[in-house]
Amino acid sequence: MAEIQPVRGWRYNAELSARIDDYVSPLFDVVSAKQREALYRNPLNSIHLSVPRGEDAAGEALRRLMQWQEQGILQQDALPGIYVYYQYFRLPGSSREYCRKGFMCHIRAYDWAEEVILRHENTLPAAVNDRAELLSRTRFQTSATHGLYRDDAFELERYLDEAMLDPLYQTEEDYQGARDVLAVIQDAHVIRRFQHVLAARQIILADGHHRYEGSLAYRLARRQAAGAAYTGQEAWNYHLMYLTNAAADDLRILPTHRLLLDLPEGVSQAELLTRLQPYFTVLPLDDPYDLPERIAGKPWAFGLYLGDGQAYKLRLRPEVHAQLDWDTTPEVKALDLTVLHFFVLEKALGVVGPEAQRQWSGVAYVRNFSECLTRVDRGEARAAFITNEVTMDEVERVCHSGAVMPPKSTFFYPKTIGGFLFTSIRDEETTSPFYAAFRS
Structure with missing residues (x-):
């Protein structure tokens, strides 16, 4: 399945790394x-x-990189x-400190059709x-993009924990409130163990679909240019990924x-409620701040806020679900x-079909619940639909079904950060005397 390779990472020098918070993004x-x-x-x-910015932004990035x-x-x-790479973080309303454990390396940039790396959204x-x-x-x-492998035995975590006893550097707190810590494993025997474990796994791409497809596009162009000289071992066949x-x-x-930033012409908030009633049970609530709790863990349940304290719990009438006739898999329909x-x-x-909805400017995607209520009260939006989070089990089932989710379905938290580790895919990377030792 997935082929991974260790990398000779590029990092800010020791003096700058001591103040790494100033350089990540x-x-x-x-x-x-x-x-x-x-x-x-x-x-x-x-x-x-x-x-990068400027008329030739990519050229400016290259000039600065070389400098x-x-x-x-x-x-x-x-x-x-x-x-x-460990990320320590807390969630609002909880005193628990989480630690998401993972590692960064190069992974072969597989085409989607190879079904080694699986996507869950369009680009x-x-x-x-x-x-x-x-x-x-x-x-x-x-x-690094963010990929997910499944190992219920947690075989690699002991190596990760051991490496973390001697970290390279860490942020005090990044832009999202997380503390990011970096360490490295350079033991060849352990690295081969990582390769062995990942070789038996498919990878779900959690975050970074555009960057990953950018790698695929570049790889395709280089492969076509190489012609008969292509070996499959060139550095540009690989992509930087954070695996958890x-x-x-x-x-x-x-x-x-x-x-909902706007409603279609002729649709008032009262008319919206009327149009929802054939499909949903509509229950008025006294306090809009109760909405997340009232829908938590309930399938096909949503909160609706129309401003001025008007809050409703919506739940789909089970018998109408059969009307959902989009051409997709049962896993997505659920x-x-x-x-x-x-x-x-x-x-x-009346915004018909997934593609029209992706392009519709009348909807905005907002992660902060309070912001939703505030923007409706200010008149910046006409309505807010409050949702439950997607579960990891749902993500896995959809990916393995070969389908994609509606836009902005998942927000894996926290995000990785830029500038913590850089890697090169220049030709000279594969001429390193160490490279052959880790080839498949």
């Missing part, structure tokens, strides 16, 4: 405009490589390794092309709520969010 698709401007003011922040390497700002580790071509262009120019990876165990209790998926998109967006609001 959010991923390209979650960094806000305000965060970008603040980070750009630091001339050494990793955002200049991951989200940083020449000046020793970024330095390559002498030995290849598996990079252990936007413009974002894929942007990532492919940046990779093509720099041949450098600034942040899907069986772990510290793997958290947070809900993403749906905010999802809360599929029910929401079909019976609310399509049936009640």
